[in-house]
Structures are given as structure tokens and as C-alpha cells.
Amino acid sequence: MASIFKMNVLNNIESIRKEFPILNTTVNGNKLIYLDNAATSQTPNCVIDSISNYYKNLNSNIHRGVHTLSQLATEKYEDTRKKFKTHFNAKSSSEIIFTAGTTHSINLVSSGFNEFLSKEDEIIVSQLEHHSNIVPWQMLCEKTGAKMKVIPMNSNGELDLIAFSNLLSSKTKIVFVNHVSNALGTVNNIKEIIDKSHSVGAAVLIDGAQAVPHFRVDVTELDVDFYVCSAHKFCGPTGVGILYGKKEWLDKLPAYQGGGEMIDEVTFEKTTYSDLPNKFEAGTPNIAGVIASGVALDYINEIGLENIKEYEDYLLQYATEKLLEIDGLKIFGESINKTSVISFNIKDIHPYDIGSLIDNLGIAVRTGHHCAQPIMDFFKIPGTIRVSFCFYNTTDEIDTLVNALKKASTMLS
Amino acid sequence: MKIKDIQDQIVEEFDIFDSWMDKYEYLIELGKSVPVIDDSNKIEENIIKGCQSKVWLHAEKNNGLIEFYADSDAIITKGIISLLIRTFSNQKPEDIINASLDFIDKIGLRQHLSPNRANGLNNMIKKIKFYAIAFSKTN
Numbered sequence: 193m194a195s196i197f198k199m200n201v202l203n204n205i206e207s208i209r210k211e212f213p214i215l216n217t218t219v220n221g222n223k224l225i226y227l228d229n230a231a232t233s234q235t236p237n238c239v240i241d242s243i244s245n246y247y248k249n250l251n252s253n254i255h256r257g258v259h260t261l262s263q264l265a266t267e268k269y270e271d272t273r274k275k276f277k278t279h280f281n282a283k284s285s286s287e288i289i290f291t292a293g294t295t296h297s298i299n300l301v302s303s304g305f306n307e308f309l310s311k312e313d314e315i316i317v318s319q320l321e322h323h324s325n326i327v328p329w330q331m332l333c334e335k336t337g338a339k340m341k342v343i344p345m346n347s348n349g350e351l352d353l354i355a356f357s358n359l360l361s362s363k364t365k366i367v368f369v370n371h372v373s374n375a376l377g378t379v380n381n382i383k384e385i386i387d388k389s390h391s392v393g394a395a396v397l398i399d400g401a402q403a404v405p406h407f408r409v410d411v412t413e414l415d416v417d418f419y420v421c422s423a424h425k426f427c428g429p430t431g432v433g434i435l436y437g438k439k440e441w442l443d444k445l446p447a448y449q450g451g452g453e454m455i456d457e458v459t460f461e462k463t464t465y466s467d468l469p470n471k472f473e474a475g476t477p478n479i480a481g482v483i484a485s486g487v488a489l490d491y492i493n494e495i496g497l498e499n500i501k502e503y504e505d506y507l508l509q510y511a512t513e514k515l516l517e518i519d520g521l522k523i524f525g526e527s528i529n530k531t532s533v534i535s536f537n538i539k540d541i542h543p544y545d546i547g548s549l550i551d552n553l554g555i556a557v558r559t560g561h562h563c564a565q566p567i568m569d570f571f572k573i574p575g576t577i578r579v580s581f582c583f584y585n586t587t588d589e590i591d592t593l594v595n596a597l598k599k600a601s602t603m604l605s
Numbered sequence: 606m607k608i609k610d611i612q613d614q615i616v617e618e619f620d621i622f623d624s625w626m627d628k629y630e631y632l633i634e635l636g637k638s639v640p641v642i643d644d645s646n647k648i649e650e651n652i653i654k655g656c657q658s659k660v661w662l663h664a665e666k667n668n669g670l671i672e673f674y675a676d677s678d679a680i681i682t683k684g685i686i687s688l689l690i691r692t693f694s695n696q697k698p699e700d701i702i703n704a705s706l707d708f709i710d711k712i713g714l715r716q717h718l719s720p721n722r723a724n725g726l727n728n729m730i731k732k733i734k735f736y737a738i739a740f741s742k743t744n
Binding site: 543544552560603604 | 657
């Protein structure tokens, strides 16, 4: 790690924080200390302004209009698609589909696999998944009779990839795993998972919602079949997801939603469908949101993902050391390869109690199972307190958190 | 004592605390010290699921009055439960059915009953009312 004096984000932290108006809010009479970034990140002025500007100056339905506003809006929308194609190093912009979010993207793909699965087939999930990357596939198994197998985790919060190799077979049709665990911060070795899956002819979907905000993802280098993420996790607006799919897979998958935009010709006798990407973008999309998501992407690239990673690693190390000074605190998820997420409990105190008390001090953390009940079942706990940092958090905020936790722990012991 | 009077009493008790910290300390004490549900009644049928904390609720009718027993695995939830038990236990079914619950708001702990909290408390209060309705139809 670079000396803190050379850390780009740290040297600019005050000017970065000024870009986020919500960081000046008070909550329960205290300045907001927002440590729930894995749930959603905050929004910089440029993204807020983009949405406002769209509705003030640009609002128009896209793709079909002949008038100027429509063409301008269409250009901005399609330019955003190109931005994400470049960012992820996809081969073509038509491999980038805009959806309503990661959950929507996963449902789109899993629903498509209805055509390809039968009761002889198997699909593989991991024990570390968010419910959005479990439930759609369970529904798929219920419809098709396919079997779901589970890659086990270990007590460090990592996946057992030897066990994974033993689960793979010629029956495996698709493997779906998160790049980064939302509950624990573990960064999974997805390249190995992708390569091994491909060796048996299985496709791979990677849930990148918790990865994209923190480091560069190259879908061509990974050779991944589907990669999904949500804009609101990387300072973009809610309601926008980005689904990357290899052209050969997106061509094979049937359309998910029917309607306008995704059609070529419609008669009551027969309807033909559009090419990619429109085939999967039925109806009027969240135009303002998509354009603003591109602005968010530009913003984090301007800061630089390497700089963001460097600073967040620093916050993670600082916070881990300080938290471990608290009597009875136990961290869950101790992989050496983590993003800036720390899940923990203090003695036998219920996480809900701690979260409620520190909320009164303006500190926003997440408590509970984090939509990852299998992980909580593994550790035999009702939930954890989760702090998740972004590049606008500071060590002062971490110090305030630690003092608040100590106070809460004393009150509740 | 009538439900309304009990609630007024609770509000008076909490009024003496100025800071949220003192209110929570009192609530935590209530949560720790009040005996609630018997272990034999901590069964699956009596669980009220919340996303965050579990609540167990058991009810019996004696001499025309309903007795409630409850518990939670979170102390703050348990503290609020102790106040709910104090309010609703040993009351007639029709008094419970007709009662409005306003002390939580008045003591400044409304956020714990917000549907967003999913801590089982909202569902517990619903279930108290359902028990009252069910028991009102029995002898």
C-alpha cells in the first residue's frame, strides 16, 4: 500500500465529499455517518444534475422519434451503452443490455434457461450468494425439474473450489456465483470458476453488483458468459442494471418481456423480434437513469478505480484494526482478498440492538442477514452488523463508529 | 387498570428521561429484567418472524381475561415487548380489540414499529388483536 501521503483519494477527500450533498445531512441530531454503501452508494452532484438536466432539457422517448429531442436523447442513451461496453471491454455494444437492476438481470437470464434445462440437468449456486442469485434459479428448477447443487463455503467466508470441481459434470448447464460477497466482502476467484465450468460445457453468470464499484472488470479477459451489476452501487441512480452477455448467448436466449421496442414486425398472426440489444429492452426504459449511470461511471473513472481501491483497502485495514480492539467483537469473513466490507458481532448481543442504538448517533450500518441467509445459517447466527465503506468515507468516521459501538456494547451487556 | 391508564403511566415514566440514551437504558433494563414466555412455549407455532429479530407470543384466557407471554432474541425488542405485555395482559378481549396503541409514539420509539424495521413487533401487535378476537368468541 502506498504511503498515506501519496494516496490520491485521501489527498482529495474533502473536495470529493463536497460532491455528495447528502453527506452534510443530519440524522437524529447528528451528522450522518453513512456506512451502508454495499446496500446503496450515495450520489454525486454530477449524477443528480444529469437527471435534473434530462427532465429539464432532453426528455423524449428514444429510438423511434424523428424529432430533434428524441434523437438527442437516443444519442445520449446509446452513448451510455458504448461507455459500458468500453468499461467492461465487451466485444460489442449490443452485448450490453440495460435492465432495472441486478435482480432483474438475473431473472432475465434464468427465465431464458427455461428453454435449455430438463430434469436430467444440474445447475450450480454457491453458499455465499445474495438471495437474488438463488431464488430465480430455484424457481427455474421448480419449473424444469433440474437439480441445484451448492458450492460450500469455509469458516473464512471463502468458496471451496476443490468441492466445486467435484460438483461439476457433463450434466452441469450453468454456474452462477457472485464476484464479491455482499455480506462478507470476500472476492471470489471467478476466473477459476469460469474456466472449470467451461471445461464441462457449462455457462457462467457472475453477479458483479459488489465488485464493479471497487475494481476494474474485464469480461473478455474473464471469458464470462453473463455479468450483471447495478448502477446504484457505484454512485448511479436506483432502477438501472447493466447486463453483459456474450452475443452467442443473448442470441440463444428467448425474449424476456414482450412489448414495444423489442419487436421487428407485429401482426396478430405472428410477431418477429428485434436484434440485440433491443430484444431485451421492451418498453420505455429508465432513460434518465441510464444516462445518469453513464455519468456515474465517468465520475468513478475520473477518480480512478485504482485510486479508489487503494483508499478503500486503507479504510478496510484501518477499520479492521480498530474494530478488533473492541472487547468481544468477532469478524465474519476473513479472506485475505476482500473489498471494504466488514461483517461482525459483539459478544452475544443481537445485531438489531447495536444497529438501533448507533442509529441514534447518526451512524448508518446494515444489520441482519443481508439477504444472505445461507451464510448466516453456516455461522449459526441470526445476522451481523455490516459496515461497508466507499471512497468518501474517512478514518474519523471509523473512529466515531468504534466509540459508538463501545458505548452500545456497554449499554447492552 | 384500564389500557389507556397503563399507557399514560408508561408515557409519564419515560417523560422523566431527557436523552434518547437514558430512554434506551431504561428500555434495556425492562428488557433484561421482566420474565416473559416460558421455554416450553418457545415453539415454532408461537414464533412471529421479523426480518431482524424473532418474537415469541403465547396467550391464555383465564377468568375472562387474556394473559400474554412473549419474548425476543433482541433486547430492545424485548424491552418494548415488556411494555406491550404490561398494556395488554390481564385485559378483556373486547378492551384489547378496541384499544389504540399510542404510547410507543409518545415515548419517542416510533421507529421501532415502523414497517421498515421488520422486527416482528408490528406482526406481534396484529397477533395480539387476533388472539383477542378469537378469545372473544369463546366462553
